[in-house]
Amino acid sequence: MSSVAKKKSVLWDYLTTVDHKKIAILYLVAGGLFFVAGGIEALFIRFQLAVPNNDFLVGDAYNQVLTMHGTTMIFLAAMPLIFAFLNAVVPLQIGARDVAFPYINALGFWLFFFGGVFLNCSWFLGGAPDAGWTSYASLTLASQTHGVDFYILGLQISGIGTLIGGINFLVTIINMRAPGMTYMRMPMFTWTAFVVSALILFAFPPLTVGLALLMLDRLFGTAFFDPALGGNTIIWEHLFWIFGHPEVYILVLPAFGIFSEVFATFSKKRLFGYSSMVFATVLIGFLGFMVWAHHMFTVGMGPIANAIFAVATMAIAVPTGIKIFNWLFTMWGGNIRFTTAMLYAVAFIPSFVMGGVTGVQLASAPADYQFHDSYFVVAHFHYVIVGGVVFGLFAGAHYYWPLMFNRILDETLGKITFWLFFIGFHLTFFIQHFLGLFGMPRRYFTYLPGQGLETGNLISSVGAAFMALATIVLLVNVVKTAVSGKAAGRDPWDARTLEWAVEAPTPEYNFKQLPFVRGLDPLWIEKMEGRKEMTPAEPVGDIHMPNSSFLPFTTSLGLFIAAFGAMYMEGGKETEWLIVAFIGLAITFGSMLLRSVIDDHGYHIHKEDLDGDDKGVTA
Amino acid sequence: MASKQPEIANSKVNIEYRRKKNAEDMKHQVISFALMIFLTLIAFLAVMYPKTFDPLFTVPFIILLAVVQVIFQLYYFMHMSHKGHEAPALFLYAGIAVGFLTILTFMLLMWW
Amino acid sequence: MQAEERLTLETLPADPEKATLEGKNKFLGFWLFLGGETVLFASLFGTYLALKNSTNGGPTTQELFELPIVFAATMLLLTSSLTSVYAMYHMKNLKFKQMQLWLIVTVLLGAAFLGLEIYEFHHYVTHFKHTIKSSAFGSAFYTLVGTHGAHVAFGLLWISALILRNAKRGLTLYNAPKYYVASLYWHFIDVVWVFIFTVVYLMGMVG
Numbered sequence: 001m002s003s004v005a006k007k008k009s010v011l012w013d014y015l016t017t018v019d020h021k022k023i024a025i026l027y028l029v030a031g032g033l034f035f036v037a038g039g040i041e042a043l044f045i046r047f048q049l050a051v052p053n054n055d056f057l058v059g060d061a062y063n064q065v066l067t068m069h070g071t072t073m074i075f076l077a078a079m080p081l082i083f084a085f086l087n088a089v090v091p092l093q094i095g096a097r098d099v100a101f102p103y104i105n106a107l108g109f110w111l112f113f114f115g116g117v118f119l120n121c122s123w124f125l126g127g128a129p130d131a132g133w134t135s136y137a138s139l140t141l142a143s144q145t146h147g148v149d150f151y152i153l154g155l156q157i158s159g160i161g162t163l164i165g166g167i168n169f170l171v172t173i174i175n176m177r178a179p180g181m182t183y184m185r186m187p188m189f190t191w192t193a194f195v196v197s198a199l200i201l202f203a204f205p206p207l208t209v210g211l212a213l214l215m216l217d218r219l220f221g222t223a224f225f226d227p228a229l230g231g232n233t234i235i236w237e238h239l240f241w242i243f244g245h246p247e248v249y250i251l252v253l254p255a256f257g258i259f260s261e262v263f264a265t266f267s268k269k270r271l272f273g274y275s276s277m278v279f280a281t282v283l284i285g286f287l288g289f290m291v292w293a294h295h296m297f298t299v300g301m302g303p304i305a306n307a308i309f310a311v312a313t314m315a316i317a318v319p320t321g322i323k324i325f326n327w328l329f330t331m332w333g334g335n336i337r338f339t340t341a342m343l344y345a346v347a348f349i350p351s352f353v354m355g356g357v358t359g360v361q362l363a364s365a366p367a368d369y370q371f372h373d374s375y376f377v378v379a380h381f382h383y384v385i386v387g388g389v390v391f392g393l394f395a396g397a398h399y400y401w402p403l404m405f406n407r408i409l410d411e412t413l414g415k416i417t418f419w420l421f422f423i424g425f426h427l428t429f430f431i432q433h434f435l436g437l438f439g440m441p442r443r444y445f446t447y448l449p450g451q452g453l454e455t456g457n458l459i460s461s462v463g464a465a466f467m468a469l470a471t472i473v474l475l476v477n478v479v480k481t482a483v484s485g486k487a488a489g490r491d492p493w494d495a496r497t498l499e500w501a502v503e504a505p506t507p508e509y510n511f512k513q514l515p516f517v518r519g520l521d522p523l524w525i526e527k528m529e530g531r532k533e534m535t536p537a538e539p540v541g542d543i544h545m546p547n548s549s550f551l552p553f554t555t556s557l558g559l560f561i562a563a564f565g566a567m568y569m570e571g572g573k574e575t576e577w578l579i580v581a582f583i584g585l586a587i588t589f590g591s592m593l594l595r596s597v598i599d600d601h602g603y604h605i606h607k608e609d610l611d612g613d614d615k616g617v618t619a
Numbered sequence: 620m621a622s623k624q625p626e627i628a629n630s631k632v633n634i635e636y637r638r639k640k641n642a643e644d645m646k647h648q649v650i651s652f653a654l655m656i657f658l659t660l661i662a663f664l665a666v667m668y669p670k671t672f673d674p675l676f677t678v679p680f681i682i683l684l685a686v687v688q689v690i691f692q693l694y695y696f697m698h699m700s701h702k703g704h705e706a707p708a709l710f711l712y713a714g715i716a717v718g719f720l721t722i723l724t725f726m727l728l729m730w731w
Numbered sequence: 732m733q734a735e736e737r738l739t740l741e742t743l744p745a746d747p748e749k750a751t752l753e754g755k756n757k758f759l760g761f762w763l764f765l766g767g768e769t770v771l772f773a774s775l776f777g778t779y780l781a782l783k784n785s786t787n788g789g790p791t792t793q794e795l796f797e798l799p800i801v802f803a804a805t806m807l808l809l810t811s812s813l814t815s816v817y818a819m820y821h822m823k824n825l826k827f828k829q830m831q832l833w834l835i836v837t838v839l840l841g842a843a844f845l846g847l848e849i850y851e852f853h854h855y856v857t858h859f860k861h862t863i864k865s866s867a868f869g870s871a872f873y874t875l876v877g878t879h880g881a882h883v884a885f886g887l888l889w890i891s892a893l894i895l896r897n898a899k900r901g902l903t904l905y906n907a908p909k910y911y912v913a914s915l916y917w918h919f920i921d922v923v924w925v926f927i928f929t930v931v932y933l934m935g936m937v938g
Contacts, residue, residue, distance in 0.1 A: 100756040100759075100760060101756065101760060104760075163767060167760050167763050167764055167767070168760070170710075170759075170760075170763055171756050171759050171760040171763065174706055174759060175752070175755055175756055175759060176752075176756075198710070198713070201710070201714075201763055201766060201767045202713060202714060202717045202766070202767065202770050204767070205767050205768070205770040205771035205774060206721065206770060206771075206774045208771060209771055209774035209775055209778070210774070212874075213778065213870075213874070216863075216870065216874065217870075220863070220864075221864045222863050222864055222869075222870035222874070223787070223864065223865075223866060223867045223869070223870045224778065224782070224867060224870050224871065224874075226867070229785075229787045229864075229865075229866050229867055229870075230782065230785025230786065230787045230866050230867035230868065231782065231785065231867040231870070232729060232781060232782065232785075232867070234728075234729055235725070235729070235778055235781060235782075238721075238724055238725065238728070238729075239774060239778075242717075242721055242724075242774075289717055289720065290720070293724075293728065301728050305727075305728055593892070596892055596896070597892070597896050599735065599905065601733075601734065601735055601905070634740050634743065634825075637745055637823070637824075638824050641820055641823050641824055644820070645816075645817075645820045648813070648816050648820075649813070652809070652812075652813045652816075655809055656806070656809060659802075659805055659806075659809065659928075662928075662929060662933055663798060663802050663805075663933070665933075666798065666933045666936045666937055667798055667936075674937045677937050678934055678937055681929050681933050681934070681937075682929060682930070682934075684929070685925050685926055685929040685930075688925050689922050689925055689926070692812065692918055692921060692922050692925070693918075693922065696812055696813075696816050696918045696921075697915055697918045697919075703746075703749070704762075706759055706762070706763075707759065707762035707763075707765075707766075710762065710763050710766035711762065711765065711766050711769065713766060714765075714766035714767065714768075714769035714770050714773075715769055717769075717770050717773070718769050718770045718772070718773025718774075718776075719773070721770065721773045721774055721777045722773055722776055722777040722780065724777065725777030725778065725780055725781040726777070726780050726781070729781045
C-alpha cells in the first residue's frame with residue numbers, strides 16, 4: 001500500500017489491475033480516505049454542538065457538513081471498506097483462484113471511486129448537498145445550490161458500481177468454490193458476503209430508480225415529487241427506505257461475518273451453532289426487506305401498516321439474538337487470546353446489543369412518535385453502525401492485515417487505538433440517548449443554554465475527540481507497520497479457514513493447486529491431522545489469468561465527466577455543458593464497445609514458472 | 620480455465636440425437652408462442668369490447684393473462700424449465716417478491 | 732481446445748453457452764442481473780401506479796391511448812422474441828448462418844417496435860400536449876415506457892454489435908455465451924412489455 005504512486009509502473013499497475021487482492025487494497029485506501037473525511041465532518045459537527053449558541057457552523061453550512069457526514073460514512077466509507085474485505089478474503093476463503101468477473105470487479109471499484117470523488121467535488125463548486133443523507137424530496141427540490149445534484153449523480157454512479165460488485169460476488173460464491181466446499185462448509189464471512197450481495201442486488205435498483213426520478217425532477221423539470229403538478233414526495237421516502245433499510249444490513253452482516261471468524265480463531269474453537277448462524281444470517285437478510293417503513297411511522301401510513309412493520313421489525317431481534325448467543329458460546333470454554341481484533345469483537349457484543357435494544361424500543365410505533373427525529377434516534381443508529389460496523393471493520397483490519405499486506409499491525413498501538421475508540425464511542429453516543437429524551441431534536445445546528453443540554457453535548461464532543469485520537473493512532477500504526485513491520489508469514493493467528501492456507505504474500509493466482517476441502521474449518525482439519533498445508537484437489541498445471549485493463553477506469557471517468565455536463569446544462573439550454581455530457585457518455589460507451597469487440601482471452605502462467613517446490617499445495 | 624474440454628464426447632450420432640431433441644424443444648416453443656399470441660388477443664379483446672365484461676372482472680383477468688404469458692416466456696423461451704436453472708430461478712423469484720412488495724406499497728401506502 | 736476456436740460438429744457441446752467456466756459465470760451473472768432489473772422495473776411500475784391519475788388537468792389514460800398501435804407494437808415484440816428463440820435453436824445445432832439471420836430479423840422487428848413507440852410519443856406530445864413535464868402522470872408514463880424503450884434500443888445496439896463482430900468468425904465457446912445472454916436480455920424486455928401493455932395500456936383503457 002505504501003508503494004502506490006512511488007513508481008510509475010506501480011501506479012499503472014493499480015490503475016489497470018483486475019486482481020481482487022489489489023482491488024481490495026484500492027477499496028481499503030479509498031474507503032479509508034473517505035472515512036477520514038467523514039470523521040473530520042463529524043468532528044466539525046461535534047465542535048459546533050459542544051457549547052450552546054455556537055457560531056462555528058451556522059444554518060446551511062451545518063446542513064452541508066451534516067449531510068456529507070452521513071452520506072460519506074455510509075456510501076463512501078463503510079461500503080467500500082466492506083468491499084475491501086470481501087475482495088481480500090472471499091475468493092481465498094472458498095478456495096478460488098479469482099473472482100467470477102475480474103473486469104467487472106475493477107469497474108465496480110472505479111465507479112464507486114469516481115462517484116465518491118464527484119460527490120466531494122461539491123465542496124469546491126458552490127456547496128455540498130444540504131438535504132440530509134436521506135435527501136427527502138421536499139428538501140431536495142427546494143435546495144438552491146447544485147449540492148444535491150452532486151449527491152444524486154454521485155450516488156447514482158457509485159451505486160452502479162456497488163450493484164455490479166454484488167453480482168460478481170454472488171456468482172463467485174455460487175460457481176467457484178473449491179472441490180468439497182459445499183454451502184454448509186462455507187466460512188461464516190463468506191455466508192454473510194453471499195447474503196449481503198443478494199441484498200445489494202435487490203436493494204440498489206430502488207435507489208437507482210429513486211435517484212433517477214430525483215434527477216429528472218431537479219434537472220429536467222419533471223413532476224414526480226412536485227405536488228403542484230400532481231406529484232407525491234412520499235414516493236421518494238418509500239424508494240429510499242426500500243433501499244435504505246436493507247442497506248444497514250448490507251453494512252452490518254459482513255461485520256458479523258468478520259466477528260464470527262475472529263471469535264472462532266481467537267477462542268480456538270469452531271464457531272458455535274454454525275448452522276443456526278447461517279440460518280440467522282439468511283433470515284436477517286430476508287426480514288431486512290420487510291421492515292423499511294419503520295423509518296416512516298410518523299408519515300401517516302395508518303395504524304395497520306404501522307403495526308405490521310412494527311412487528312416485523314421486532315422479529316429481527318430473534319435471529320440477531322441467536323447470533324449474539326452463538327458468539328458468547330463460541331468463547332465459552334475456549335482458549336481465548338485477547339488480540340486487538342478480539343478486543344473489538346468482545347466489545348462489540350455489549351455495544352451492539354445496546355443499539356439493538358433501542359432498536360426494539362424505536363420499533364414500537366407509538367413510542368416512535370416520541371423518539372422520532374430526536375437525538376435518541378441518532379444515538380441508536382450510531383450504536384449499531386459504529387458499535388457494529390466500525391468495530392467490525394477495525395477488527396477486520398487488524399485480523400486481515402497480515403493477509404493483505406503480509407505485516408501484522410502493531411498490537412500495542414492497536415490496543416491503544418481500541419481503548420481510545422471504545423471509550424470515546426460510548427462517551428459520545430451514550431449520552432445522546434438522554435439528550436434525545438430531554439428533547440434535543442436531530443439535525444439542528446444549535447441549542448439554547450439553560451435547557452439542560454449543555455453538559456450532555458459537551459461530554460459527547462469530548463468523546464468525539466477520543467475517537468479522533470484513536471484514528472490518528474491507527475494511522476500511525478499503519479505507517480509504522482509499513483515502514484518497520486516484519487513479514488507476518490503464513491497463518492500468523494493459527495487460524496482455521498482456507499484464506500490462511502495460502503502463501504504469504506499471496507501469489508497472484510492464490511492457489512497453485514486448488515485445495516480439497518474436507519469439512520468446516522478446512523485448514524484446522526488438516527492441522528489437526530498433523531499437516532501444515534491443504535490436500536490438493538488437482539495436479540499442478542497451467543493457470544489461466546485475466547488480462548489487466550485500463551477500460552474500467554475510462555468507463556467510470558466518462559460517467560464522471562458526463563455527470564458534470566448533465567448537472568450544469570440546465571435541461572439542455574447550456575450548449576457547452578450539453579456537449580460535455582455527450583463527450584462523457586461517448587467515453588463511457590466507447591470503452592464499453594472496446595471491451596465488447598476486443599477479445600480478451602487472458603493468459604496462462606505455465607506450471608514450470610510457478611513459484612516454490614512441487615510438494616506445496618498452498619501456493 | 621477458459622479452455623476446458625467440452626464435457627460431452629461428441630460424435631455424429633450424438634449430434635443427430637441432440638438435433639432431434641432441439642427440434643422437439645423448438646416445437647414446444649412455437650406452441651407456447653401461439654398460446655402467447657392467443658392470450659394477448661384475449662386480453663386486448665376483453666378491453667376493446669368493454670360491454671362484455673365488468674371492469675372489476677377485466678383488470679384481474681388481464682393481469683392473470685399477463686402472468687400466464689410471462690410464465691411461458693420464462694419457462695420456454697428463457698429455458699427455465701431446463702435443469703441448471705435453480706439459482707436463476709431462486710434469484711428471479713426473490714426479485715419478483717421484492718418487486719411485488721414494492722408495487723403493493725405504492726398502491727396501498729401512498730397518501731395524498 | 733481453446734475457447735476462441737471455431738466450433739465444429741465434433742467439438743460442439745450440448746450447451747455451448749455453459750461449456751466454459753466463463754460461460755457459466757456469464758450465464759448466472761446475467762440471470763442475477765435480470766433479478767435486479769425485475770426490482771428496477773417494479774419500482775417504476777409502482778411509481779406509475781401511484782401517479783397514473785395525477786393528470787393535472789391534462790389528458791387521461793382513456794383519452795390518450797389508442798389500442799391498435801399498442802397491439803401492433805406488442806405483436807412486433809412478441810414475434811421478435813420468437814425469432815431470437817429460433818436463433819438460439821440454430822446456435823445449438825451449429826447453424827451459424829441461420830442464427831445470424833434470425834438475429835437480424837429480431838433486430839429489424841425490434842427497430843420497428845421502437846419506431847412505433849417514438850411515433851406514439853411524438854403523437855402524444857404534438858396532439859395532446861402531453862409531455863414528461865406536464866403532469867406527474869406524464870412523468871411516470873414516459874419514464875416507465877421510456878426506460879423500457881431505452882432497454883430495447885440498447886438491446887438493438889448490443890445484438891447488432893454481436894452480429895457484426897462475429898460475422899466472419901463463426902460460433903466459438905468464447906462468443907456463444909455472449910449470444911445466449913443477449914437473447915435472455917431480449918426475452919426479458921418482452922416480459923417487461925407484457926406487463927406494460929397490460930398494466931399501462933389495457934388497464935388504462937378500463938379505467
